[in-house]
Amino acid sequence: MPVPVLYIFSISHYCEKARWALDYLGVEYKISHVAPGVHLQTAKRLGARRSSLPILVADGKTIQGSSEILDWAEASSADRGRRLIPDTGRRECLDIEKRLDDIAGVHARRYFYSEAVVDYPHLVRPMFAAKVALPQKLLAGMIWGVVRKRMIERMDLGPEQRDASKRIVDGELNWIDGLLADGRSYLVGDAFSRADMTAASLLAPLAVPPQHPTYADLTMPPKLAADLAEWEGRPSLTWVREIYARHR
Ligand SMILES: N[C@@H](CCC(=O)N[C@@H](CS)C(=O)NCC(=O)O)C(=O)O
Structure with a gap:
């Protein structure tokens, strides 16, 4: 094979x-x-x-x-030998993953792109073409205008949408802050699971952990940078960085 x-x-x-x-x-x-x-x-x-x-x-x-x-x-x-689902708490683990996939993943992206793709496309464009083969890079450059328009339409990006997605992300971070409030290291049980992997990877655009394989060149647009400065020290985002440091 x-x-x-x-x-x-x-x-x-x-x-x-x-x-x-x-x-x-x-x-x-x-x-x-x-x-x-x-x-x-x-x-x-x-x-x-x-x-x-x-x-x-x-x-x-x-x-x-x-x-x-x-x-x-x-x-x-x-x-x-390595596993991603705990022996006990399988349902809880998969439910947390689904919630993160459906809500935090979608809205963290819309929150970021609503500012970056709409107002500061030069910040994200290099990452869109990063590491792709040269012919594809040239093609991507030629169709960028159309792609950007389609992204704005398909993900419903814009200033009001940014604010709405920010509120949703804030709510989901509150949920994770709440789960972590009892001092646990992992979202389900006492071992790293796919719930943690999902939360950490989908929130990585906000936490920007140094171990992330592609985010070294990620530049935050200004409003998002200001929000993140306010959210600095928030348990969920600190925990994302810890999870990356321990498991990535
Ligand atoms: N729930 C899906 C979401 C995947 C997804 O939304 N991927 C985006 C990139 S972040 C994408 O490929 N968008 C372009 C498209 O759908 O054509 C998953 O977990 O794989």
């Missing part, structure tokens, strides 16, 4: 979640960086049902979605 290939956007926090799982579980794989816009062709070519990344091609199958990739990675490395 050929080595599995993980198709990712450098900037995407869902892609980071899938990549982290493969790294953590010791799966041998290759990364293919894809530029936004060009990914539509890639997803089609791979026979994926939707256009979103991450996509993993493994065992002759196309596996789309970070949670599905975590499922595959756990099943395929079951004999190597």
Whole structure:
């Protein structure tokens, strides 16, 4: 069987979640960086049902979605000892992952992009083309205007949407602050699980941990930078950095 290939956007926090799982579980794989816009062709070519990344091609199958990739990675490395689901608290772990995927992941992205893609596209554009092969980089440069417009429409980006998503993210951080208030190190049980991996990767755009494989060049737009300065020391964001330091 050929080595599995993980198709990712450098900037995407869902892609980071899938990549982290493969790294953590010791799966041998290759990364293919894809530029936004060009990914539509890639997803089609791979026979994926939707256009979103991450996509993993493994065992002759196309596996789309970070949670599905975590499922595959756990099943395929079951004999190597490391696991992502605790013995007790399986349901709780998966419920926390789903809530993070559906709410914090979506709104952290809209909060960030509503300022960055709309008002400061030069801050994110280099990351969109980072590490992609040269022909793709040139193509991505040519279609950038259309891609940016489509991102604004599809993710419903704008100043009011930014404020709405900020309130939602704030609420989800309060929820995690609350879970951590009893002094626990992990969200479920006493070991690192996919709930922690999901929370840390999806909140990484706000915590910017130094161990993150692609965020060294991430520059915050000014309003977000000011919000994050106010949120400095918040238990959830400090905990994200600790989780990265311990497990990434
Ligand atoms: N719930 C999905 C979300 C994936 C997702 O939204 N990916 C974004 C990048 S962060 C994407 O590929 N957007 C482009 C598209 O959908 O065409 C997952 O966990 O994989």
